[in-house]
Structures are given as C-alpha cells and as structure tokens.
Amino acid sequence: MNQQSATTTTTQDAGRYGLPQHALQRIAEAVTLAEGKTSAEIRVVVTRAPLVQHPFFSILWASLAALVLPWLIVLAYPMPALSALALQATLFVILAAALLMPGMAEKAVPRLALKAAARNAAIETFLSYGIPQTKGRTGILIFAAARERLVEVVADDAAHGPLGAAAWRDICDAVAARARQGSLAEGLVAGVEKAGDLLAGPLPRKPDDRNEMPNHVVVL
Template sequence: MKLFPPPAVAEDAQQSPLGADALQRIAAAVAAAEAKTSAEIRVVVAREPLIQHPFYSVMYAALAALVLPWILVLLTPMRPMQLLGIQAAMFMVFAGVLMLPSIAQKVIPRLALKAAARSAAVEMFLAHGIPQAKGRSGILIFAASQEHLIEVVADEGVHTPLGHGAWRDICERVADQAKKGSLAEGLIAGVHKAGDLLAGPLPSKPGERNELANHVIIM
C-alpha cells in the first residue's frame, strides 16, 4: 500500500478522478505492458469514498459528550438530570459537526481507511474474474482517489515468483507520479512497471489471447 497527496486540480469537470483521455492512455499502457508478458493486468479506480457510513463521527461525538461534561461536574455542583441534558446537547452538536461531509472523512482513522482499501481491492479482484486468468497470473492495481491510497492484489501464479517487493515497487511508482498531481500518469507508470516485472517470470508467448479487458474500471 502507498499513500499519495491529492492533486491540486480535478482532472475533469465532473470531478471524476480521471478524464476520458486519461482512461484511454491507461488502457493503452495496459495493452503495451501485456504485450511483454503472459500475465493479465487490470486497473480499478474508486471514485467515491470507501467508508461512507457515519460510525466514526458518531463514536467521537459520543465519547466527547460522555467525557467533557464531567469537567463541569468537578467545577460546579450539578444534578444528574442536568448532566444528562448537557451530555445530550453536546452529543447532538458534536455529531452534527463531525457528520458534515468536509469533516466526516477526516475523522476516519488511517488504519481503517487502509483496511477498507485492501478489502475493496480484493473484492474487485474477485468480482472481475481475475482469478480465472490462465495460470492464475492476474494482478489488479487499485487506486482509492478520495483516500489517496494504492493497493496491488496479485494471484498466486505471479506472487510466487515475484513476491511482495514487486507489488511495493508498483505502488511506489504510482505514488511517485501521483505526488506530482496526476493520478493518471501514476497509474500509467505503475502499469509499465508491472509489465517489466511480469515479463521476467512470465514472458509473452506467441498466439496468446487477451483474457481480460484493458479498460479502467471506475467504481
């Protein structure tokens, strides 16, 4: 997994992480990379937040409402009903603020986001039939554009000869370009890196057909 900062400007008017031209260039990069190897490469980009429920906003609001009023209890005598009223009011205020869209995503712990990115990548890996590739030789490059996270999921046919280091290299290649403000260029660089790495243990063979589509999946 690799982190990258958000680009300074959205890449198209619809606030999609990738425009039509970028999608075409990534698909072309996949075709070029697969020309070097018998493995299959898929690219998935998550446009929406991976965690959309308000669990963490509500949790932090509840903790604040539970703990903070006791400071007043230490300073001022207070009846139980008064304390409960203050706690209820504080919970409503904190929950309302923390559930604002601009704030809700910022209170989600980074570990939870990383776990959600990994789970989503594995789900897409399975949902799009990558394990059905011949020789279990498929990989998926997953980018969570809202969370700025990169994941690579590899099947056993390519993971066994290459190992975790190869997937870290791909993630780093994507993140290095994305840090400069272009997720599209990062994904293209990551795809080319994947093709170079996969060509070693799984070189292209004459007459092989493309088992999986090259286009980018937007979720």
C-alpha cells in the first residue's frame, strides 16, 4: 500500500461543499467510465468533519504566547515577579478562550499538521473500506477533506508499482486545480478521469473483470 499527498445517508448538507446529489451522481458516473478503461478499482471518499478536532494547538499557542510576551513587557516596564506571573496567567486565559472559539480553533492548526492528519485519515479510510482486498491489489482511494481543501490518494501495491508517486500527485493536482476554481465536484470528476487514464496503461480492462467495489461517493 502506498500513498500520496461520496450511498450516502449523509449527503443532506453536502451541498454546502459543492456536492449536491446531482454532483455526487456525476462523480459516480465518472468512476464507472474510468473503470471501463482499467482493471483497477477507484473509490472516492469525501469527509466534512474537521481533520483535527482537539484543542491541542489552541492551548499550545496560548501557552507559548503567555510564556514569552509578559517577559518582553517586563523588560520595558519592570514589575515584581508575582505581577509578571499574574500577567502570564491572565494572558493565557484570554488567549486560550479566544483561540478555542468556533472557527478560531481550526485556524490555530498548522498546515503541516493538517496534511499529516489528512494522510492518516486517508490510510485509515483505505483500510476500513476494504480497498486492499480487491483482486490483484489494484485499488486506489481518492480522499478529499472538504473543510481543509486537502486531497490524498492512497494506492495499493499493484497500482502503485508501475506508476509511482508522481501519478498520484497528478491526480491530486487535477482535483485541486478545479477545486480552487470553486467546484470540488468538478475537481473530483477530473481526478477520477485522470486516474482512469493513468491506470489504463499498466492495468488495462480485461474481458473477465468485474466491479468489486461500489462506484458511489462516500460522504463522511
């Protein structure tokens, strides 16, 4: 298994991310057409939940700021040590409360941490949906984190071997290019089409191939 960096009962509010029912159907149709070119299996999963859901980074930044900033003030305006400690505590409480507010907590998470979380979530999804169990180990997953606008591709051994990481970056780029223009659905269609074209070379469709996984998009 290698990686690169929607039946749905949960599609009711997916439209907020540019994924109304007709868009999900269009992506599913793109998967069907792409798999008509290749023996590989393509799965598309979109998650709407935050990749990082705990307040660790909000508390971290508030702690660092409360640790450093008061002493810079002390250098300019000397004060007793107890007063400086009280200032630290007050600053920590104010900053922590502000950074834990809805919307602010997500902004406190570094981009590198989000990318690492996206990779981990994609691998977990790849495994939980049984993609490594496909015949010939040819399954790939296109995983999109809608809130964070991140895309990951996880490919099983038989798909990754002949194509390599560059192919998965091309798929991610195809999704991201359209998503930046405001259409995640069109981005996913483009990514699926790119996957079909890339996989058709080393893994062409065979007469006895059968569809081993559903083609609909999973929205989490």
